Amino acid sequence: MNNAQIEIQIIASLVSIACAIPGTFLVLRKMAMISDAISHSILPGIVIGFFLTQDLNSPILILFAAFTGIITVVLVEYIQKTGLVKEDTAIGLVFPALFSIGVILIAKNANDVHLDVDAVLLGELAFAPFDRLLILGTDVGPKALWIIGVILFITITLLIAFFKELKVSTFDAGLAASLGFSPAIIHYGLMSVASVTTVGAFDAVGAILVVALMIAPAATAYLLTTDLKKMLALAIGFGVLSAISGYWFAHWLDASIAGSITTMLGLIFLFVYLFAPSKGVIAVLYREKQQRAEVSLLTFLLHLKNHTELEERHVNHLREHINWQRVRAKAVLELALKNNMIVVDKNIVSLTKKGDTFTSKAIDYIITNRDAQIEDMKDDFFLFRG
Amino acid sequence: MDKNIAVKVDDLTVAYNYKPVLWDIDLEIPEGVLMAIVGPNGAGKSTLIKAILGILKPIAGSVSIYGKPYKKQLQLVAYVPQKGSVDWDFPTTALDVVMMGTYGSLGWIKRPRQKDKKAALEALEKVGMLAFKGRQISQLSGGQQQRIFLARALVQNASIYFMDEPFQGVDATTEITIINILKELRKAGKTVIVVHHDLQTVPEYFDWVTFLNVKKIATGPVKDIFNDDNLTKTYGINYKVSIQE
Numbered sequence: 001m002n003n004a005q006i007e008i009q010i011i012a013s014l015v016s017i018a019c020a021i022p023g024t025f026l027v028l029r030k031m032a033m034i035s036d037a038i039s040h041s042i043l044p045g046i047v048i049g050f051f052l053t054q055d056l057n058s059p060i061l062i063l064f065a066a067f068t069g070i071i072t073v074v075l076v077e078y079i080q081k082t083g084l085v086k087e088d089t090a091i092g093l094v095f096p097a098l099f100s101i102g103v104i105l106i107a108k109n110a111n112d113v114h115l116d117v118d119a120v121l122l123g124e125l126a127f128a129p130f131d132r133l134l135i136l137g138t139d140v141g142p143k144a145l146w147i148i149g150v151i152l153f154i155t156i157t158l159l160i161a162f163f164k165e166l167k168v169s170t171f172d173a174g175l176a177a178s179l180g181f182s183p184a185i186i187h188y189g190l191m192s193v194a195s196v197t198t199v200g201a202f203d204a205v206g207a208i209l210v211v212a213l214m215i216a217p218a219a220t221a222y223l224l225t226t227d228l229k230k231m232l233a234l235a236i237g238f239g240v241l242s243a244i245s246g247y248w249f250a251h252w253l254d255a256s257i258a259g260s261i262t263t264m265l266g267l268i269f270l271f272v273y274l275f276a277p278s279k280g281v282i283a284v285l286y287r288e289k290q291q292r293a294e295v296s297l298l299t300f301l302l303h304l305k306n307h308t309e310l311e312e313r314h315v316n317h318l319r320e321h322i323n324w325q326r327v328r329a330k331a332v333l334e335l336a337l338k339n340n341m342i343v344v345d346k347n348i349v350s351l352t353k354k355g356d357t358f359t360s361k362a363i364d365y366i367i368t369n370r371d372a373q374i375e376d377m378k379d380d381f382f383l384f385r386g
Numbered sequence: 387m388d389k390n391i392a393v394k395v396d397d398l399t400v401a402y403n404y405k406p407v408l409w410d411i412d413l414e415i416p417e418g419v420l421m422a423i424v425g426p427n428g429a430g431k432s433t434l435i436k437a438i439l440g441i442l443k444p445i446a447g448s449v450s451i452y453g454k455p456y457k458k459q460l461q462l463v464a465y466v467p468q469k470g471s472v473d474w475d476f477p478t479t480a481l482d483v484v485m486m487g488t489y490g491s492l493g494w495i496k497r498p499r500q501k502d503k504k505a506a507l508e509a510l511e512k513v514g515m516l517a518f519k520g521r522q523i524s525q526l527s528g529g530q531q532q533r534i535f536l537a538r539a540l541v542q543n544a545s546i547y548f549m550d551e552p553f554q555g556v557d558a559t560t561e562i563t564i565i566n567i568l569k570e571l572r573k574a575g576k577t578v579i580v581v582h583h584d585l586q587t588v589p590e591y592f593d594w595v596t597f598l599n600v601k602k603i604a605t606g607p608v609k610d611i612f613n614d615d616n617l618t619k620t621y622g623i624n625y626k627v628s629i630q631e
């Protein structure tokens with residue numbers, strides 16, 4: 001690996017960490033769309049900032065563009081508050097308008113601005129190492145590294161300082177307000193961080209990747225954990241993993257780095273979406289199948305409980321009576337046997353004591369919805385879980 | 387200033403998108419009562435609580451808690467929002483939610499410490515949920531979620547408790563647990579204000595009641611004003627409850 005390669009990977013990793021942190025809270029606040037809006041509508045801010053400073057990496061430009069991001073959020077909320085349209089519609093109204101103002105500004109001044117829409121949307125990580133920051137004539141590293149490094153430092157400081165405030169206002173804005181933590185201040189603080197991060201990162205990685213890096217790692221982490229701190233850590237991990245594997249994928253294919261990182265983000269999400277232990281598609285399908293089997297089991301046990309006559313409890317009769325296909329009847333029979341709820345003697349099925357208690361408890365629970373008694377059953381049976 | 391008035395609401399009008407949902411509410415809640423707020427769906431019960439707690443900004447009127455604006459009395463008040471107002475899939479545990487009750491006394495930036503955790507564990511024990519402290523909150527039943535919310539309010543160790551439908555979706559056992567805790571709070575001299583739906587149980591559970599439907603219909607001791615006349619005025623239909631003694 002040469003220096004430039006290492007620098008690109010460090011920049012990409014720092015960007016992904018800086019995005020994953022606000023991204024986690026955006027995902028939990030169901031505000032994924034807003035990051036898309038910010039990333040597009042900062043364009044006019046960038047263009048105006050560029051006219052004023054003539055420097056794409058100027059901090060003034062970053063503040064200018066971040067301010068446009070906040071304006072986006074305010075406009076979206078204002079339109080939403082009129083009660084005429086829903087949030088996603090409001091977002092859809094605001095960002096194309098601002099984005100097109102940016103495009104028009106670029107087009108009108110294309111002659112004296114070396115700034116094109118493609119570069120803004122896609123960025124070019126590969127060039128980042130060539131734009132160096134010189135302090136008193138000494139090369140201290142790529143500019144992009146310093147910009148994103150400073151933003152990341154601020155983001156982490158704010159996260160550590162205001163973690164509890166972010167958590168409570170995200171989970172329960174009403175409680176936060178009643179405790180004296182203004183949800184509005186926290187909301188706009190988060191939006192400011194998201195805007196500044198977007199602007200700081202767009203030059204290196206482009207607006208599309210910024211959105212992907214904010215949302216995908218957090219959405220992936222959400223599927224895997226029930227703890228906010230772990231969700232943040234996982235989101236950061238997935239972001240960095242995508243950044244580095246995406247870089248090498250691009251290297252190998254000689255393709256766009258931003259495009260490859262986005263692909264990696266998608267693949268990792270897909271993998272977790274399918275295989276996550278409790279929220280993944282396969283786990284959910286398995287649970288549904290299990291639940292269906294358990295409903296059948298309960299129906300079957302109830303039948304046994306209600307019928308003392310031997311002919312009602314003959315294996316063959318059960319198959320006809322409950323009217324299941326053979327396979328399912330067999331599966332249910334086996335499930336009941338495995339849990340020691342029935343005994344089969346000369347093809348006559350009877351409830352065991354355990355099966356009898358289980359059935360009474362389950363029915364009682366279903367009728368009254370009284371929860372306390374069935375805690376012990378939850379561990380073994382999906383049917384009684386949330 | 388009357389020392390015995392816990393909450394005083396004057397000429398309060400609250401609107402969403404300029405459509406008033408609470409009109410000119412005057413209300414005095416005496417210290418030490420266990421009060422039900424009753425009224426049909428959409429009557430503005432939740433809105434009233436939110437306006438008192440400064441969560442919503444009223445378009446007119448004022449609120450005071452023991453004679454001072456709410457902002458100055460944050461520590462005196464605990465709030466249990468309607469259960470449906472939060473996302474129970476949020477990645478957090480029962481204990482963590484209860485810990486949130488300590489955040490108010492900590493203020494900005496400071497983190498909860500060992501004694502806050504201890505207080506949260508005690509509150510969990512009190513509502514019979516200690517065994518579930520590590521459980522992710524979506525894995526709890528409706529009744530257990532309500533108990534977690536109650537524990538969180540208990541941790542705040544407040545003087546005035548506002549609870550929005552704490553009996554919503556709970557089983558009979560939990561309802562008894564909750565009402566017993568509320569009665570204990572009253573015995574300890576606290577003021578407890580509860581949005582309540584089951585009119586049958588009002589006389590049994592509460593000693594004070596406010597009828598609300600956009601306007602305040604009546605407020606006072608249950609034994610004096612909980613009658614068919616006020617119920618009819620509030621619910622708009624000819625209402626008869628058989629009050630069981």
Ligand SMILES: Nc1ncnc2c1ncn2[C@@H]1O[C@H](COP(=O)(O)OP(=O)(O)O)[C@@H](O)[C@H]1O
Nearest residue numbers: 402403407425426427428429430431432433434
């Ligand atoms: N965020 C909101 N935006 C607009 N209207 C609302 C909002 N919240 C409540 N409302 C309306 O205000 C009225 C009172 O609501 P609420 O206080 O929740 O009633 P209650 O708690 O008595 O059922 C209802 O008509 C409801 O539709």
Ligand SMILES: [Mg+2]
Nearest residue numbers: 431432433468
């Ligand atoms: Mg309500």
